[in-house]
Amino acid sequence: MTELAIGIDGGGTSCRAAVADRHGNVIGRGKAGPANILSDLENSLLNIVESARQALIDAGLAAETIASVASVVGVAGANVTDYGQRIKKALPFAEGRVVTDALIALQGALGDGDGIVGAFGTGSVYNARRNGRLNGIGGWGFIVGDQASGARLGRDLMERSLLAYDVVRPASPMTEAIMAEYGNDPESIVEFAHSARPTDFARYAPIVFEYAAKGDAVAVGIVTDAATAIGESLEALLWPECPSICLLGGLAGAYEPWLSERYKARLARPKGDALQGAVELAVKLLHDEQRGAA
């Protein structure tokens, strides 16, 4: 085995990889297509490996070096049935670990410390590390979960716009803007909603925050409900000595002003991103292997 570690963040839009020396200094980076292991395992594997090859080439190394590195791949779905094991077996690394996207995000944000990480993008999910033990909640998808996700904010927006159209709930500048976008035709909204994927709903999340910041009553209601849901989930994980709470994901900054002081007081900037977390775990793996081999 070489003295190299590769961390890979296998995401739904792209795979990113970084190769580091045994001290964790990143010497090359690579990128490839998406990894959605539950829906397309074969291409996910190809993209995971390709991102690693690109990182090695970026570092001025031969792509064949891949067979002698230690690697940690973080990818959503790694904990679902035997997917993690299947990926591990198919990968070409000398030593490899496949972990959840949540774990590399937590490692990146908190380093080796304890704390809570909440991630808010298309979905919403929470992970805590307390005395080194991991505990994750949420992330069940927007149909029956992900209460603070972009997808739920967008879905709520559509629902409130239809209620305002029916004069069941008060309209607001935001609901009127949405109705105008859909030609004031509720059927068009229903048609959109019935074919919309979570990302389609989530595209409306920034609009909700924008109107909420201006005091739009409907937007404030939607964001307040979501912030309350965040509080309930943080409360389920929080313990008195918890040193920090990190908010991650595209909506993290937008939610911050809406959180209650109880959580705001513990907010900390993430130390690094998920790729950084994967690299850290890969370097640990390299050391463990070398200790094991010694």
Place this chain on the structure above:
Amino acid sequence: MTELAIGIDGGGTSCRAAVADRHGNVIGRGKAGPANILSDLENSLLNIVESARQALIDAGLAAETIASVASVVGVAGANVTDYGQRIKKALPFAEGRVVTDALIALQGALGDGDGIVGAFGTGSVYNARRNGRLNGIGGWGFIVGDQASGARLGRDLMERSLLAYDVVRPASPMTEAIMAEYGNDPESIVEFAHSARPTDFARYAPIVFEYAAKGDAVAVGIVTDAATAIGESLEALLWPECPSICLLGGLAGAYEPWLSERYKARLARPKGDALQGAVELAVKLLHDEQRGAA
């Protein structure tokens, strides 16, 4: 044209028809397959006509009589773009009208009187007739509407069960029963939810009412929210002299005890069902045509 009127209730599970004389006395009934005009127009038309033919045969008349009757067909989607016109053109009746399922349900429940009708089954929808003018709200489907539908009750149940599993919200005997049904595996619930049609979620509605009646805190919360949503929709339609509110659909009776006194005080038994409403409208059409021909 004969002296016969046929009313047809074109539903998502079956088409029911009744043939009546000019005084509205039903002399034959028929049944055929479903009418889902938005997803399968061709078979819907075949089933609508077949139910009418069966009703004529049941009345001891030749099936060919169909070409000389007046008919009113009530079917969901009749108000969507040009679907109503397309069905009307394709039907073999001497004179035909195609109206929404909501209109025949309202006519059946209220007769010619004013009032409000709320229908609660897999979906939820409200219609009012005030001084003869119709106004309908809701019925936008459970993804972004139908707040008091069976589908939403079932979806809420799944969501609350996952929140209880994550210890974000309190568990209850109901959430524990659902988790047990799914092998205490949240992934199984998520899998169900992601492939569930509205009717699949709605199958859980009676369970929610059952637990609510026993005082289960989570069930009471879900039903109370839905009853509040019913109140908001009724409020949007209500006027001081409104003579009656009729609740229709499979969940009507279950919701009744949960409504506020303000609405309970106006509740009235429906005069008849949707098929009865279609027959009444068909008889009116027959008279109108005869007056027109005189």
